[in-house]
Amino acid sequence: MQKRNQMDITSYHQKYFRPSCLKALNLRFTSSEFYSLFSEQTHDQIKLPPELTRTPEDTLINYFSILREAENMGGRSCGTVGQAHTPFPIAYNFLSKEYQNKLSYDEYLQSFAGIGHTSLIKLSRVPDVKKRRLKFFYEIETIEGFKGKRAEYFGYSYGWIELVYEKDGFRISDLTKMEEDFLCAPYHGWDHDGEDSVEVKYGSWCKLIQQMYPTVKNGYLKNIYFRGNDGADYCFIFVTLTNGTDVEMAQLRKGSNENWKQVNMKPEEECLTEQRMFIDPNGK
Template sequence: MYQSINDLQENSITVSSKTDETISQKEIAEQNERFFRSSNATALNQSISFSDITSDKTNRYTSPEKLITAYYSILRDAANVTDFNIGCGTIGNSMQPYPYAYQLLTDNYQKNVNKAKFTNSFRGIAHINLLKVKQAYSPAGTPTGTSYYLTEFEVITGRKENDKMQKGAQGLFGYYYALFTIVNTGREGFKIDAMRIVPENYCCAPYHSWKFDAKFITEIVFLNNLKLIDSIESIKYMDDVTTVQASKNNNMYRFEYIRLTNGYDLLLHQYEFKDNNWVEVNLLKGTGFDELAFTIDYYNG
């Protein structure tokens, strides 16, 4: 029987085989930069203004990427900050953008989330920056016209006005990642059919866990526990992407991780080399390690 993720939790950071005494000052500084710093990434939702959206009567988007960029561009300067002490005067476009963003949801999504509930989900948020848009894994059987995307975004929020412990306006930065289900509706173009949003934790991985590091995940899960691979052939780092190539006998595997702002490596793609092609698979489904793969399989499970 495979060990579950909780069974391995006690191993935490000790898998590094280093004690506090053997970790160099350079490594401590590198960990600080990785896990405890806010984003310096360029915001991706700057090319479209709110006035562009309001003047476009069609609002029909011809690709998932254009739809997602438009969605976050609408929300960029939206502010639902009644009873929050964040800035001064009117912030951005205030509540005006939310109905326009709501129109980018499918009819099916709107049946489950009305306008009021949608708008209320942004309470306390004064600004949003889109940081990442990456296509995610689509399992076998995914309906034609449906795709999945990872997004990461940054928000500015603040404290409630009745917070007696805090005086004066204060802006606080927060980070989230999300799995978007995008559907091609045909006549109305691409629309958002579901969003699964996860807040980013900044004080777990650097102190207590191994499961947010690409190298450790590959070694502990794929090699030591599941024994799906025998060896790691290479690890390559390119911007926010870590690519791990591994093998077992004559079989080749490739794992692609995306690094989030909080320093976590998110397993976004898994590939097996078959018939001279890289075929995307989900090797973790049903293994007890499902949560380590950022897939719709896990969220629907």
């Protein structure tokens, strides 16, 4: 795109090649006394104190705080790292009963293979106008290393967490995790940038955009607004990852004399498919 060609190449590379400097959010339970309360118990014997899961935010901050110094690297030459495996059975009890039925403790432990330290650097609740579900975006910075490698390295991952309320507090009912790439964004494509993505998908593909409005940024969140050819206003909320990529978090639409409503537009399916059918009715 022309906009990208005009961008200063130095600032463009700085956007994607520089890692996060954000402070960690998961700084609770820094004393070993907390972990000693559970050190002799297996995952199915642990009962979490109810104050750890009173609110959705507390549940997630406490969950990642417990995982902060959890280590599953297969042994390091320097000796014990952090709290070793002790945090894992505690953290497993932050999962809902239904989620535990789908994910055994051994599978849960294996999902942390190679990780020696975890910092939660971003956490944001996903807007839900109808308040039907509790969903959060998160991003973590991990120190990783595998047996046989002499050096550790930083890794960045992000994903979505859903929660449900059980009788003794909020629990994690689903969690996705995606590793971030630091080479694709600076070298390829408009779809890593929120503004460009909206303009291409809803302007070029769907012919929906009448007028783009200024983007509103708040830290790592950005709201991208436009006026639609259908007379409605649209707001697309993105999260900017450590690798500089913008990830769509929510879509909102407001018609005349209406409040914002959640929508789920899929331009790849709805608009590109129509264009292909127009060019060739047989879809070839």
